[in-house]
Amino acid sequence: MASATAIVIGxxxxxxxxxxxxxxxxxxxxxxxxxxxxxxxxxSRAAGxxxxxLWTETGVLxxxxxxxxxxxxxxxxxxxxxxxxxxxxxxxxxxxxxxEREALLPIYERHGVPFEVMDAAAIAERWPALRPDPxxxxxxxxxxxxxxxxxxxxxxxxxxxxxxxxxxxxxxVTGFVQREGRIRGVETRTAGTEELxxxxxxxxxxxxxxxxxxxxxxxxxxxxxxxxxxYLTRPLPxxxxxxxxxxxxxxxxxxxxxxxxxxxxxxxxxETADRAEFRxxxxxxxxxxxxxxxxxxxxxxxxxxxxxxxxxTSDWASESVGLISFSVDGEPILGALGDLPGLYLxxxxxxxxxxxxxxxxELLAEIVSEGAPSIELSAFSPERFEASALKDYLAKNLIQAxxxxxxx
Ligand SMILES: Cc1cc2nc3c(=O)[nH]c(=O)nc-3n(C[C@H](O)[C@H](O)[C@H](O)COP(=O)(O)OP(=O)(O)OC[C@H]3O[C@@H](n4cnc5c(N)ncnc54)[C@H](O)[C@@H]3O)c2cc1C
Numbered sequence: 001m002a003s004a005t006a007i008v009i010g011x012x013x014x015x016x017x018x019x020x021x022x023x024x025x026x027x028x029x030x031x032x033x034x035x036x037x038x039x040x041x042x043x044s045r046a047a048g049x050x051x052x053x054l055w056t057e058t059g060v061l062x063x064x065x066x067x068x069x070x071x072x073x074x075x076x077x078x079x080x081x082x083x084x085x086x087x088x089x090x091x092x093x094x095x096x097x098x099x100e101r102e103a104l105l106p107i108y109e110r111h112g113v114p115f116e117v118m119d120a121a122a123i124a125e126r127w128p129a130l131r132p133d134p135x136x137x138x139x140x141x142x143x144x145x146x147x148x149x150x151x152x153x154x155x156x157x158x159x160x161x162x163x164x165x166x167x168x169x170x171x172x173v174t175g176f177v178q179r180e181g182r183i184r185g186v187e188t189r190t191a192g193t194e195e196l197x198x199x200x201x202x203x204x205x206x207x208x209x210x211x212x213x214x215x216x217x218x219x220x221x222x223x224x225x226x227x228x229x230x231y232l233t234r235p236l237p238x239x240x241x242x243x244x245x246x247x248x249x250x251x252x253x254x255x256x257x258x259x260x261x262x263x264x265x266x267x268x269x270x271e272t273a274d275r276a277e278f279r280x281x282x283x284x285x286x287x288x289x290x291x292x293x294x295x296x297x298x299x300x301x302x303x304x305x306x307x308x309x310x311x312x313t314s315d316w317a318s319e320s321v322g323l324i325s326f327s328v329d330g331e332p333i334l335g336a337l338g339d340l341p342g343l344y345l346x347x348x349x350x351x352x353x354x355x356x357x358x359x360x361x362e363l364l365a366e367i368v369s370e371g372a373p374s375i376e377l378s379a380f381s382p383e384r385f386e387a388s389a390l391k392d393y394l395a396k397n398l399i400q401a402x403x404x405x406x407x408x
Contacts, residue, residue, distance in 0.1 A: 004028035007199040012043035015205035017361025023163035035172035039153040042322035049244045050355035051089035051144040058379040069358030080155035088243040089144025116140040183342035203344040208323040222328035222393035229292040229321045230269030233314040239264035273401035328393040330404025334380040350406035
């Protein structure tokens with residue numbers, strides 16, 4: 001395949017990871033086209049939390065591989081300033097939501113995914129800063145943790161470049177080149193100049209912009225986007241010993257972090273269940289146009305300080321606002337668009353696209369270069385949707401609570 005050409009549209013973590021894995025396979029000439037700057041989408045705004053405790057067999061296998069890859073990348077990208085923070089991930093449940101999760105433990109056992117079930121007293125003993133309600137249950141993932149997007153994105157881009165990937169910023173894909181029933185490349189606009197770029201394969205990893213881009217082909221996938229935000233506290237007097245926490249009973253998450261000046265602080269976010277879906281208004285749309293209502297900061301404090309009392313006395317210093325996207329069944333959309341040879345999609349990663357990115361890039365690279373992924377992926381196939389389900393989902397106006405519930 002050394003003479004093949006691939007164009008990856010979108011310079012977020014999914015696009016960069018795909019380009020990196022194609023280059024590792026010596027696919028040929030690999031180019032990433034990004035309409036703004038690398039990480040300009042949700043990737044730079046993410047909390048970067050990852051856990052292997054997912055909901056489906058496919059998800060569990062994929063995340064297991066993602067976590068192994070995060071560990072490998074920690075070594076490979078260290079020289080570029082990235083390490084995976086393997087502090088573990090504590091997934092918290094209330095008494096009513098625990099049975100549903102407990103039913104998944106046999107899948108974790110079957111696939112060698114480590115976990116530890118903890119009651120509230122054991123949680124408070126291990127992490128004294130935490131005060132879970134007595135009936136809450138923790139499912140601790142010892143190999144989970146988090147990545148700092150501001151370290152990961154440039155490091156992965158630098159490594160991809162070392163492997164020969166060309167990354168073009170300020171280059172918007174405006175359409176597709178089609179010939180003889182195949183996608184043969186893309187139409188682009190760079191600083192007002194239009195250009196055709198030919199390619200053997202085109203991989204579309206444009207997250208919430210996917211529907212706008214697929215409109216150019218008269219296609220769609222059942223995808224809904226919602227505004228989502230996360231916050232950093234002001235520096236803490238002392239660092240807190242904490243894992244990354246998916247605090248499901250509180251509807252949010254919190255993890256250790258560092259301020260831009262390197263002082264210890266906390267990063268936290270929560271879902272706004274009543275918020276209406278967000279329809280990307282134009283292909284040029286930029287996430288900087290989004291804003292979070294100021295009142296959300298107080299709600300976040302009120303919700304999460306019941307678990308982590310330190311938050312009641314810490315102010316929020318900054319916020320990042322982006323989009324998360326959900327498919328109709330809540331699972332990612334990853335693979336070939338069967339009736340349009342040459343075109344591949346990777347989108348719909350709910351609030352877990354950062355966690356999925358290493359394996360998503362690897363699977364897309366396997367499909368593109370070897371024709372088949374190493375994990376059976378029918379549950380993620382772009383072809384799995386009935387035409388009527390697609391139409392119905394797109395026609396509805398949802399609030400976030402109506403979308404399938406998924407966190408990281
Ligand atoms: C506040 C927040 C917190 C989050 N926390 C977590 C977390 O803790 N863990 C986790 O796993 N996930 C988290 N997520 C989700 C995660 O950020 C996303 O799932 C992930 O970043 C998606 O990556 P991506 O590369 O698909 O998208 P993006 O990073 O959005 O990249 C898509 C890129 O495509 C570009 N683009 C669009 N159209 C075109 C075009 N026509 N031509 C060229 N380029 C184009 C955009 O400019 C953009 O840079 C969070 C999201 C938000 C908003």
